[in-house]
Amino acid sequence: MSSFGAWPLADRAAPALIFDLDGTLIDSAPAIHAVSNAVLARQGFPALDLDEVRSFVGKGVPHLVRCLLQRHGQYPDGPLYATVHDDLILRYETEVEGNAVYPGVPEALQRLAAMGCPMAVATNKPLRPALAALRHVGLEHLFGTILGGDSLPTRKPDPAMVHEAVRRLDREDVLYIGDSEVDAETALNAGLPFLLFTEGYRKTPVSELRHAAAFGDFSQLPDIVLRWTSH
Structure with missing residues (x-):
């Protein structure tokens, strides 16, 4: 049974949902790839391919910058770190072309909102670039809470951002x-149940990642949320 007009379980409120951003709601790798190569070109380094840059995504900008420098034989925390970091952050906020929602995301989020699920984003991407990306793809208005990698002193997998x-x-x-x-x-x-979107930037087989449910199509998510919270 499913009902998207309202939460169908009268004795309990609809669950809240916290989403990752890159590789979950949006395929941001093409945008990050373009920005990274523009920053590298400014330092005289050759471009990297999309798959390699995608493999650097998920742990925040400091990790991305260190990977870009290390890939070109530079000390990851050396004198170029601050220059590359600041240039990347500046471009991140304005060069948003290449960010695209995964199929079915807007419709699924609208259904979940109609069910009464309050929703948040918790991403290791810095807050202002995260807001710019969400605004670019038309999703910002669906989230009452948006936290970025610079919103708190720690980043995921530290749980502080999610706890907030x-x-x-x-x-x-x-x-x-x-x-x-x-x-x-x-x-x-x-300490939260994990719903795994299988079409993002994961490197580990699905069977080896601890999860409560997995889905490869966002049209499946509202029913998964309903089933998970109704038993």
């Missing part, structure tokens, strides 16, 4: 939705 999102959402039942090893570890650390 839970506090703001103020619901007893909360599910965490993500696509990667970092997300699986974050959910575990935060």
